[in-house]
Amino acid sequence: MTRLISENESAILADWVQFLATRESRLSPQEGRAQATDFLHTLGQAVASGGISDINAANFAEVRDLLAGVSRTRAIQGFSPSETAIFVFSLKQALFDRARASIKDPREAADIVWAFSDLLDRLGLFTIESFQKTRDELIERQRQEIEELSTPVxxxxxxxxxxxxxxxxxxxxxxxxxxxxxxxxxxxxxxxxxxxxxxxxxxxxxxxxxxxxxxxxxxxxxxxxxxxxxxxxxxxxxxxxxxxxxxxxxxxxxxxxxxxxxxTGRTIEKARRTSKALGDDTTEKRD
CATH class of the missing domain: 3.30.750.24 (STAS domain)
Structure with a gap:
């Protein structure tokens, strides 16, 4: 599994970025490629340094931080949950294509694809949870601001x-x-x-x-x-x-x-409308 990413990182990244370009129209190609590059590299390091059974383990700390940052940024920018989750889930296709091309043993290829698919599913769910947490925080902050604005003294x-x-x-x-x-x-x-x-x-x-x-x-x-x-x-x-x-x-x-x-000891009186106040000329004109 580690070799699949380390030996094919450039090819996997190229296929993944090409797919993302067709699905993430809100991001610039440069921004999408930068996020994909960071995630794939960080994921490869996490897989190489420990097991993949628990994404809450220490070796996945940087992966979680990166995904939390991506989720928060996209929530603030107005992305939908599906638009955010596709960033992780879309990596499956690139990994599957590269595993099929580089691993000759069908069983080994199937096992690796299944393991990565399960891992990306869990990371995708983590991404959605992080996204929703940020959205809830934004909604709560907006609610408080609206309440303060709607109760002026x-x-x-x-x-x-x-x-x-x-x-x-x-x-x-x-x-x-x-x-x-x-x-x-x-x-x-x-x-x-x-x-x-x-x-x-x-x-x-x-x-x-x-x-x-x-x-x-x-x-x-x-x-x-x-x-x-x-x-x-x-x-x-x-x-x-x-x-x-x-x-x-x-x-x-x-x-x-x-x-x-x-x-409070005050009274309101209606002002009298005088001729001088109105600017009227009440003097009778004579020849």
């Missing part, structure tokens, strides 16, 4: 902040909401926090509990809370569930802001 006035909530509230997102709100309360010294749930599609017992946790945390930081955006359907649901919010609520964010301003 807005300063409406001195001492008044608002947190517009959009989408479903689960335990993980509630933690992000609570953290962002509390940090903003500390930074701005806000006295009142408005939780606007206009963008929350439904409110069940679990969502209500998450809201109450956020309200309680804000109160511990010295800020009172007002919930706005409660639609008639949500109000009926809360009543039917028998949930006690124990917090002042308003139908709209405008109503909540008006209440918050009154609580």
């Amino acid at each position: 807005v300063k409406l006035w001195d001492g008044i902040v608002a947190l517009p909530l959009i989408g479903t509230l689960d335990s993980a997102r509630t933690q992000v909401v609570m953290q962002n709100l509390l940090e903003t309360i500390v930074q701005t010294g806000a006295e009142i926090a408005i939780l606007d749930i206009t963008g929350v599609p439904t409110v069940d017992t679990l969502v209500a509990q998450h809201l109450l946790k956020t309200v309680s945390a804000a109160r511990l930081m010295g800020a009172d809370c007002i919930i706005s955006g409660i639609r008639p359907q949500i109000a009926q649901t809360i009543v039917q569930l028998g949930v006690e919010l124990n917090v002042i609520s308003k139908a709209t964010l405008a109503d909540a802001l008006a209440l918050a301003l009154r609580r």
Whole structure:
């Protein structure tokens, strides 16, 4: 097995690279050849230095590292799992052709081909697992970034902040909401926090509990809370569930802001439209 790669490495590499060129259109020929060269050379060293029964053995450490790097790069570049796995599985054909051409004994050739086929199957599965792990990490990071972007705390006035909530509230997102709100309360010294749930599609017992946790945390930081955006359907649901919010609520964010301003000793008055302000000439012209 060791001799098959060491004595035919150039020929195997040429056949393999030619096959990859027809299947990996996203990679440049130079990049595809470089990855294939590194993998085949590293695989040959691993096979020569120990057995092939366990790819988790020490002699396959460099092979695993190389495949993990290839998988991670391709996951970030947007490759599919099959496009990534074909990098390993496609080596079978090149090894099979070279074994058939260089080994005269059919049984020996069959045994070697079978052993390499089994080895490449296990390495291919390792590649897919590494690829999926990277994809899961990317998805989780993107989910966290979206959660942070979808829970902005807005300063409406001195001492008044608002947190517009959009989408479903689960335990993980509630933690992000609570953290962002509390940090903003500390930074701005806000006295009142408005939780606007206009963008929350439904409110069940679990969502209500998450809201109450956020309200309680804000109160511990010295800020009172007002919930706005409660639609008639949500109000009926809360009543039917028998949930006690124990917090002042308003139908709209405008109503909540008006209440918050009154609580902080401010009033809003409509400015009078005067003739001078409008720039009108009210003087009667005479001949």
